Amino acid sequence: KxxxxxxxxxxxxxxxxxxxxxxxxxxxxxxxxxxxxxxDYQTGKVKDNRHMFTGRTTLDGVDSDVIRKMYVDGNSRKITALGDDRQNNHFYILKDGSASAMGFFNEKKRNIERVDKSYAYGIKPRNAEQAFALHAIQNPDINLVTICGVAGTGKTLLALAGALEQKNRYDQIILARPIVALSNKDLGFLPGDAEEKVNPYMQPLFDNLNFIKNQFGPNERKARAIEDMKAEGKIQISPLAYIRGRSLSNVIFIVDEAQNLTPHEVKTIITRAGENTKIILTGDIRQIDTPYLDEQSNGLTYVIDRLRGRELYCHIALEKGERSELANLANDHL
Structure with missing residues (x-):
């Protein structure tokens, strides 16, 4: 019509x-x-995402004293070393010949803080980007984190591991995904109550949770803690359809596959945040399953474009696939 x-x-x-x-x-x-x-509608659409913000910069020829200071003191106040590439809440790989250091810069603290590849609930980052992602997730000064990357880069796993590592800082970990099937092809109505209906869509989150739990023996304290949190409702699945009107305080809210959300839906989610709440949005803008969104108009791209460099916000793009050689082959050539 x-x-x-x-x-x-x-x-x-x-x-x-x-x-x-x-x-x-x-x-x-x-x-x-x-x-x-x-x-297409131009409102809420990013003009150019060909050179999308990655959240990190590699600097060569950095003063060796800056790198040495970061290893000795854990940080360096010589922020002039960042030059024109200085950005708020931004990650850096600083190099001087064979020496290098990973750092994080915040305008309020006005120093370059060293970033280490430290374990988070049994998960150790395998590359610099993963270390940056875990640092952002566990940084108490950052309330909104976006993690973007192709399949197999560890987005969901790192978000869950970082959240579990901070389980004593927050009352609850809430997991959510948009209810969108692959290529938007639904199987029809599913039986059961609201939780049973969304469980098939949430299975990837459970898979990553089980992977983390399997890093420990069945009787180890950390493995039992995950089961206890599930039993007590401290790890909870929440359908995004029912989020409007809620106020989320003292929680970590992980939204997976955020590229399937509209800018309006992402704004609705972020504005649910109450005191001491951290929101983590993960996704891959090349894997959009709804015909009404594309790489420039989806909610994840919109947030990254509008909030880069702002206080409370941090973004990191993951590039190196760590799932398997087969997954990397598919990402590179299919």
């Missing part, structure tokens, strides 16, 4: 330019096939 109305208007007003504006990609393609100009 919408397409027919636009075509009728085009026929009635040949002197006027008629343009169909829709977020439905399929409708825009049909319109263009019928020689009707069609456009």
């Amino acid at each position: 919408i397409l027919d109305a636009a075509l009728c208007l085009q026929a009635k007003e040949p002197e006027s330019k008629v343009i169909l504006v829709s977020k439905d990609i399929n409708l825009r393609l049909k319109a263009k096939a019928l020689n009707l100009p069609a456009e």
